[in-house]
Amino acid sequence: MPRDRQTSEKAAGGAPAPDTEDILKGLNPPQVEAVTHGEGPLLILAGAGSGKTTVLTRRVAYLISQGVHPGSVLAITFTNKAADELKTRIEALLGERAKGVWAMTFHSACVRILRAELPHLGRSGGFSIADDQDQTKLMKQVLRELDLSEKQYPPGGILHNISGAKDNLLGPEEYARDALTFYQTKVAQAYSLYQKKLQEQDSLDFDDLIMETVLMLQRHPDVLVKYQAKLSHVLVDEYQDTNHAQYELTRLLASAPPHNIAVVGDDDQSIYTFRGADIRNILEFERDYPECHVVKLEQNYRSTQVILDGAWHLVSNNIKRKDKRLWTAREGGLPIAIYAAQSGEDEARFVAGEVEQLVLRGVRASSIAILYRVNAQSRQFEDEFVARRLPYSVLSGRRFYERKHIKDAVSYMRLLLYPKDLVSLDRVLSEPSRGLGPAAFDKIAAHVREAGVSVADALAAAAYIKGLTAPQRKAAAEFGGLLAEVAAKAETQPLHHTMNEILERSGYLRYLDAQDPKDAQGRLEDLNEFMVSARVAHENGESLQDFLEKCSLASEQDNYDEKRESCVMGTLHSAKGLEFEAVFLVGLEEGLLPHARSVGDNHQLEEERRLMYVGMTRAKRLLCLTFSWTRQMNLGQSGVHVSRFVSEIPRELLEVRTWEG
DNA sequence: CTGGAGCGTCTTTTT
DNA sequence: GACGCTCCAG
Numbered sequence: 001m002p003r004d005r006q007t008s009e010k011a012a013g014g015a016p017a018p019d020t021e022d023i024l025k026g027l028n029p030p031q032v033e034a035v036t037h038g039e040g041p042l043l044i045l046a047g048a049g050s051g052k053t054t055v056l057t058r059r060v061a062y063l064i065s066q067g068v069h070p071g072s073v074l075a076i077t078f079t080n081k082a083a084d085e086l087k088t089r090i091e092a093l094l095g096e097r098a099k100g101v102w103a104m105t106f107h108s109a110c111v112r113i114l115r116a117e118l119p120h121l122g123r124s125g126g127f128s129i130a131d132d133q134d135q136t137k138l139m140k141q142v143l144r145e146l147d148l149s150e151k152q153y154p155p156g157g158i159l160h161n162i163s164g165a166k167d168n169l170l171g172p173e174e175y176a177r178d179a180l181t182f183y184q185t186k187v188a189q190a191y192s193l194y195q196k197k198l199q200e201q202d203s204l205d206f207d208d209l210i211m212e213t214v215l216m217l218q219r220h221p222d223v224l225v226k227y228q229a230k231l232s233h234v235l236v237d238e239y240q241d242t243n244h245a246q247y248e249l250t251r252l253l254a255s256a257p258p259h260n261i262a263v264v265g266d267d268d269q270s271i272y273t274f275r276g277a278d279i280r281n282i283l284e285f286e287r288d289y290p291e292c293h294v295v296k297l298e299q300n301y302r303s304t305q306v307i308l309d310g311a312w313h314l315v316s317n318n319i320k321r322k323d324k325r326l327w328t329a330r331e332g333g334l335p336i337a338i339y340a341a342q343s344g345e346d347e348a349r350f351v352a353g354e355v356e357q358l359v360l361r362g363v364r365a366s367s368i369a370i371l372y373r374v375n376a377q378s379r380q381f382e383d384e385f386v387a388r389r390l391p392y393s394v395l396s397g398r399r400f401y402e403r404k405h406i407k408d409a410v411s412y413m414r415l416l417l418y419p420k421d422l423v424s425l426d427r428v429l430s431e432p433s434r435g436l437g438p439a440a441f442d443k444i445a446a447h448v449r450e451a452g453v454s455v456a457d458a459l460a461a462a463a464y465i466k467g468l469t470a471p472q473r474k475a476a477a478e479f480g481g482l483l484a485e486v487a488a489k490a491e492t493q494p495l496h497h498t499m500n501e502i503l504e505r506s507g508y509l510r511y512l513d514a515q516d517p518k519d520a521q522g523r524l525e526d527l528n529e530f531m532v533s534a535r536v537a538h539e540n541g542e543s544l545q546d547f548l549e550k551c552s553l554a555s556e557q558d559n560y561d562e563k564r565e566s567c568v569m570g571t572l573h574s575a576k577g578l579e580f581e582a583v584f585l586v587g588l589e590e591g592l593l594p595h596a597r598s599v600g601d602n603h604q605l606e607e608e609r610r611l612m613y614v615g616m617t618r619a620k621r622l623l624c625l626t627f628s629w630t631r632q633m634n635l636g637q638s639g640v641h642v643s644r645f646v647s648e649i650p651r652e653l654l655e656v657r658t659w660e661g
Numbered sequence: 662c663t664g665g666a667g668c669g670t671c672t673t674t675t676t
Numbered sequence: 677g678a679c680g681c682t683c684c685a686g
Contacts, residue, residue, distance in 0.1 A: 078676080107676055132675085206676055275675060376672055379677085404679085430664080437663045469662085553676070573674045595673055611674080 023061050023093065027054075034262075034295040035059045041254070041292035042262040043285045047326045048311075048617035049302030049579065052264045056237055057086060059262065060101060061093040063233055071100040074231040074253070078238040080105060080553065082577055086237075102231065106246050107206060107553050110213040114204075117216060117223055126545075128418040129552040130198065130205040133407065135159055137423055142193045146186075153186060161187045162194065166207035167243040167276030169214060171195075200449050201420040210245040217252045228256045238576070239265030239285070243276035251288070259289060267322050268315050271573060271611050273603070283322070300326040302579050304333020307623050310649045311616040317648050318606045334622060335655035338646065341628040348384040350657075351584050351626060355390060355567055358582055358622070365391060367581040369568040371615045373593045375399075377586065378569050385567070395570030401551055405512060405523045406530055410551050412502045416487040417544050419454030432511035434475045443467050444476065456483040482506060490544055496534040498544070503527070572615045583619035585612070588627040588643040612645050624657075 024032050031051060034044050035058045046052035056075065064070055077083045083103045090098040102109060115125040130138070139155040161184075165175045172195050176188035198205065204212060217224040234254050236242065242250070254261035265282045273279065286292055300308055308326050315321065341347035351370060359365050370381055378394055385392045400406060408431055411424035418424070422445050429436050429444075436444075447465050448458045458465070459480025462473045482505055490498040503509050512523050537547045568580065572593075587593065594608035616623060627642050 080676095105676065209676090272675075274673080374673055433664060435663070439662060472662095571674065592673095597673065607674095 020062070020065065023058050023065060027051075027058065028299055030295050030297050030299075031055050031058075034297070035062050037262070037293055037295070039258040039260060041259045041285075041289035043282075043289075043292050043294045044262065044264040044297065045266065045282075045294065045322070045324070046264050046297040047266055047300060047324065048269060048614070049300040050297035050326070051299075051301055052237070052266075052297065053082075053086070053089075053577075055297065056235060056264060057089040057093070059235065060086070060090050060103075061098070064090075064094055064097060064101075068233055069100075070098055071102070072230065072232045073235070074102040074109065074233070075104075075235045076106055076109060076237060076250070077103065078105065078241065078576065080108070080550075082237065083108070105553065106242075106249070107209050108549075110209040110249075111549060111553070113213055113227065114209065114216070121216070121220065121223075124202050126202065126418065128201070128203045128414060128421050128424075129209070129549065130203045130423065131401075131552055132159075132206075133402065134203070134423045135205050137426065138197050139190065139194060142190050142197065145193065146189055148186060148190070153190070158187055158190050162191045163207050164276055165191065166205075166211045167245050169211055169245050169248060171211075171215075201422045202418065203421065203423070207245070210249060214245055214248050214252065217249070224252060227253060232260055234261045236261070236263045237265075238269075239263035240267050240270040240279055240282045241265075241272040241277040242281050243272075244278055244281075245276075247278065247281045261289075268318075268324075268610055269576070269614050271576070271607060271614055273607055279320070296324065298324060298326055300328045302620050303328065303330075303617060304621055305331050306333035306335060306653055307616060307619050307621075310336050310623070310653045311613050313650055313653075314616065314645055314648045315609060315613040318609055320603075320606060336649065336653050337622075337624040337657050338654050339624065339626040339657045340642075341626060342630070344380050344628050344631050345384075347586060347626050347628045348380040351381065351586060351624075352384045352388055352390060354584070354624065356388065359390075363581055365565050365567045367620075368584075369570065369575065369578070369580040369582070369618065370584045370586060371570060371572050371575050371618065372586050373572060373595060373611070375571055377592075381569055381586075391566035392569055393566045395568060395574040400526070401554055403523075403526060406526055408508065409499065409503060409527060409530055410548065412506060412508065413499060413544065414548055415455060415483055416490050416498065416502065417548060419456065420448060421455065422448060425455050428506070428508075429479075432507045434479065434507075435471055436475055436479075440468060440472055440476070456480050456487065460484065479506070494535070495538040495542070495544060495547055496531050499531055499534050572611045575618050576614060579618055579620060581620050582622035582624070583615065584624045584626060585615045586626045587631075588612075588625050588646055589631065590641040590643055592631075592640075593643050593645065609645060609648075612643075625654075 024035060027035065031054070034042065034055050044052065044055065046055065060073055060075055063073060075086055077086060083105060086103045087101065090101060090103070104112070111129070114127070118125040136155050136159065139159055140150065143150055143153060143155060170178070172188065172192040175191055176185070179185045179188045198208070217227065231253055234250055236250055250261060263282070263285060267279055267282055270277060270279045286294065305328055308328060312325055339347070339350055341350060355365070355368055358368055372378065375396065382392065382394070401410065408428055411427040414421050414424040415428070425445070426441055429441050443465050444458055444462070447453070448455055451458070457480070459476045462468060462476035462480065468476065486498060486502045486505070489501070512520055512527070514520070515523070534547060537550070590599070593612060594605055598604035598608045625646060627646070629640065631640050
């Protein structure tokens with residue numbers, strides 16, 4: 001979207017009630033049409049860089065200026081960062097009057113609804129959220145109990161199937177009923193036991209958050225009516241990436257006439273079918289709502305014509321797409337650069353050198369991005385950047401929370417809030433070692449499940465748990481006492497004090513400190529950073545629950561801060577919705593992009609192509625493609641081929657670069 | 662039964 | 677190159 005518009009919004013501050021003219025300032029005719037559309041369903045087909053965030057922002061502002069209550073607007077985005085940006089920009093337009101808009105992700109919205117409504121339905125609203133590591137841990141337990149080998153039934157594969165079932169709103173019974181193959185019947189068994197285990201510890205996984213919300217709305221018409229009335233205007237960003245459950249959720253909320261649902265999407269940017277995203281949702285919106293109004297945004301405000309042409313030629317090779325072509329008023333542009341490297345290291349050297357040059361020429365480092373297919377590719381670029389002392393930041397908020405010591409710290413905190421969180425107990429019971437190993441854990445866990453008591457209570461009553469030795473009983477009681485004591489203080493004490501106290505008194509900090517110094521230093525630094533974020537959360541008035549929720553639902557982009565002057569590295573998926581002056585698309589090789597696991601299946605191959613399309617269209621002015629003739633794979637060097645996608649871009653748009661750049 | 666040392670094993674993409 | 681898992685001593 002045009003820069004001047006963004007800045008004028010940001011500069012507006014807490015403007016008083018703006019009139020329609022302000023809200024429509026600088027918009028082109030189709031954008032105005034989308035923003036001012038009245039009651040009823042609206043489909044906005046918005047190409048890359050066509051200003052869809054601006055349209056979404058202005059539409060929310062427009063609705064509120066027309067008298068819609070801010071608390072009645074639900075604007076669903078894909079990432080927390082996008083939600084924050086939406087909120088900030090709406091506030092810039094409307095000031096105080098924007099307070100109360102529901103701008104959040106599907107998952108956050110569902111957590112909010114579930115926490116508010118489950119208690120009225122006789123269920124717990126204090127559930128914990130299981131992330132993928134927790135899920136894997138649980139699934140391994142399930143497989144052990146069902147006597148299925150992990151070799152034959154990889155936990156990840158089973159979980160993928162279960163996730164797919166939940167995305168389609170199929171519970172364990174429905175899945176079992178539909179199971180045809182032998183494998184599926186095994187998955188069905190695992191699914192059923194897995195759900196039982198989740199329930200036992202009062203936990204929901206990511207997919208449950210959506211599915212449970214939908215089921216609740218389906219089963220309790222009174223709740224549905226309440227939310228239909230409350231959230232009278234629903235807007236969905238990145239609609240092409242919604243799965244069936246998410247589709248059903250928005251459909252339910254908007255099922256009362258006049259169906260005030262506005263969705264924004266682009267079928268060419270659908271890159272999440274592996275997660276159940278169904279491109280048909282956007283292609284069939286018109287069928288679901290025959291009366292819907294359709295607006296197409298085809299003017300691109302981001303990239304040069306050369307970049308758009310290259311991207312269009314590429315994506316045109318997809319058969320399953322709506323025909324359309326972006327255009328821009330900015331003609332021409334520099335050719336798309338392409339560099340053939342000798343090796344992965346050479347590729348990293350070249351890119352780092354180019355980045356240095358660009359920065360010298362005045363391009364802000366934070367507006368330069370290196371995008372790749374798989375996370376593992378970041379390493380060689382990181383190494384090169386470190387060697388050259390170039391600042392960079394990796395788009396992977398999740399990675400931070402996935403580090404073992406951070407997960408441990410989170411688990412300690414979770415034990416203070418979620419009384420039955422056995423997965424967390426499992427993590428921390430022997431970190432540091434206190435004489436309680438896996439066998440002791442099993443006994444304690446069994447007691448929690450059978451007696452229905454909390455973890456802290458079970459530990460405190462360790463004397464009654466069969467099979468524990470005297471020293472173990474003592475250690476368990478001590479640990480239980482500590483948990484209970486800190487949990488009680490946590491209610492009044494600042495978050496970061498609680499964190500420090502539990503990590504200190506449990507011996508975790510000392511335990512980390514005693515590790516190999518070269519590991520310990522980084523880990524303690526991470527923990528320090530984590531405690532700072534707890535302090536910030538406390539200062540923002542967040543509760544322990546808010547904080548832990550944020551940790552669970554944090555996403556890749558959340559730690560991307562444009563103000564930090566560092567070059568951005570991230571996967572193509574994580575670059576969704578972002579834009580940069582210069583983009584380096586690296587590792588364009590057969591096997592990487594398209595990924596080896598996608599070749600052979602036309603649908604997956606088309607998705608890989610869209611992924612490349614998304615990457616290319618992130619670039620405003622400079623786009624550079626690189627690949628290497630050899631690459632260090634698992635073991636040993638291997639020769640590779642240039643990605644087929646490169647040859648789908650017309651030669652005349654490309655400029656070949658050699659070693660010296 | 663716990664806890665440390667060493668060995669194979671993977672690495673698509675994510676809320 | 678990080679991690680989980682197995683094996684073995686205490």
